[in-house]
Amino acid sequence: xxxxxxxxxxxxxxxxxxxxxxxxxxxxxxxxxxxxxxxxxxxxxxxxxxxxxxxxxxxxxxxxxxxxxxxxxxxxxxxxxxxxxxxxxxxxxxxxxxxxxxxxxxxxxxxxxxxxxxxxxxxxxxxxxxxxxxxxxxxxxxxxxxxxxxxxxxxxxxxxxxxxxxxxxxxxxxxxxxxxxxxxxxxxxxxxxxxxxxxxxxxxxxxxxxxxxxxxxxxxxxxxxxxxxxxxxxxxxxxxxxxxxxxxxxxxxxxxxxxxxxxxxxxxxxxxxxxxxxxxxxxxxxxxxxxxxxxxxxxxxxxxxxxxxxxxxxxxxxxxxxxxxxxxxxx
Numbered sequence: 149x150x151x152x153x154x155x156x157x158x159x160x161x162x163x164x165x166x167x168x169x170x171x172x173x174x175x176x177x178x179x180x181x182x183x184x185x186x187x188x189x190x191x192x193x194x195x196x197x198x199x200x201x202x203x204x205x206x207x208x209x210x211x212x213x214x215x216x217x218x219x220x221x222x223x224x225x226x227x228x229x230x231x232x233x234x235x236x237x238x239x240x241x242x243x244x245x246x247x248x249x250x251x252x253x254x255x256x257x258x259x260x261x262x263x264x265x266x267x268x269x270x271x272x273x274x275x276x277x278x279x280x281x282x283x284x285x286x287x288x289x290x291x292x293x294x295x296x297x298x299x300x301x302x303x304x305x306x307x308x309x310x311x312x313x314x315x316x317x318x319x320x321x322x323x324x325x326x327x328x329x330x331x332x333x334x335x336x337x338x339x340x341x342x343x344x345x346x347x348x349x350x351x352x353x354x355x356x357x358x359x360x361x362x363x364x365x366x367x368x369x370x371x372x373x374x375x376x377x378x379x380x381x382x383x384x385x386x387x388x389x390x391x392x393x394x395x396x397x398x399x400x401x402x403x404x405x406x407x408x409x410x411x412x413x414x415x416x417x418x419x420x421x422x423x424x425x426x427x428x429x430x431x432x433x434x435x436x437x438x439x440x441x442x443x444x445x446x447x448x449x450x451x452x453x454x455x456x457x458x459x460x461x462x463x464x465x466x467x468x469x470x471x472x473x474x475x476x477x478x479x
Contacts, residue, residue: 189248357382
């Protein structure tokens with residue numbers, strides 16, 4: 149016997165969460181729940197506005213189509229999650245199937261590279277108190293490149309065993325990126341684990357890495373058509389955001405190709421709920437055990453969802469409180 153249920157959620161965000169061009173007031177998405185012969189499988193489908201190509205309505209329509217086929221074709225499933233052109237749907241459905249079939253291990257990596265936000269002095273005190281894995285992430289490119297370079301330099305100087313992951317989101321021209329590097333002491337540059345996509349083009353980013361000795365990582369590029377994972381001078385990692393990338397199979401393929409090319413693969417969030425974050429933590433423990441995942445987005449949402457992050461005091465929304473969009477059961 150099979151049963152499929154689709155839930156919808158809308159959780160309030162903390163004030164001040166701004167994406168590229170808009171303030172995000174709620175985190176909206178879907179939860180898929182599959183049941184078969186006493187087994188359960190869940191997955192979160194939450195396209196991220198301005199980053200996902202698909203809207204929530206498009207994701208809902210595609211998910212309903214898949215669920216109806218899965219529920220009513222129990223003998224032979226003809227539609228695989230990776231067949232979906234919508235990455236958030238492919239990832240959420242593939243997670244639900246992996247749980248249902250016992251393929252997603254229960255072990256989880258709850259380490260997270262903390263996001264450096266707020267007053268630099270407060271951030272330095274917080275980072276200095278970390279007991280181990282002093283790996284942190286900082287957004288750059290929001291202010292002047294020179295200012296970013298000075299702040300990064302101060303942080304690396306103040307916390308001698310700190311490794312920084314930086315993310316520029318392709319915001320700099322080659323000239324501005326050079327201005328950033330100018331203010332980072334050459335002796336500290338090796339402690340920049342990587343700088344994600346510093347320039348507007350891959351060619352400019354590669355040139356920046358070669359000329360400055362600051363390692364770069366591919367993020368947006370990973371999700372573009374025609375991208376291939378390969379060893380390149382100055383590139384140290386690829387960032388995998390499953391909600392934006394696609395199915396578990398696609399994520400595993402990228403991770404395998406990265407490791408074969410000598411690159412680090414880092415599982416990172418797209419502001420999923422606590423539910424999605426705990427699944428990403430399991431994925432990281434399973435496929436990238438040697439890399440600290442980038443999952444420090446829990447506090448951006450005012451409520452957790454069904455599955456809670458360990459030791460978090462944020463209130464949790466239960467399954468009973470969710471809106472049921474669709475449900476069906478078949479023999």
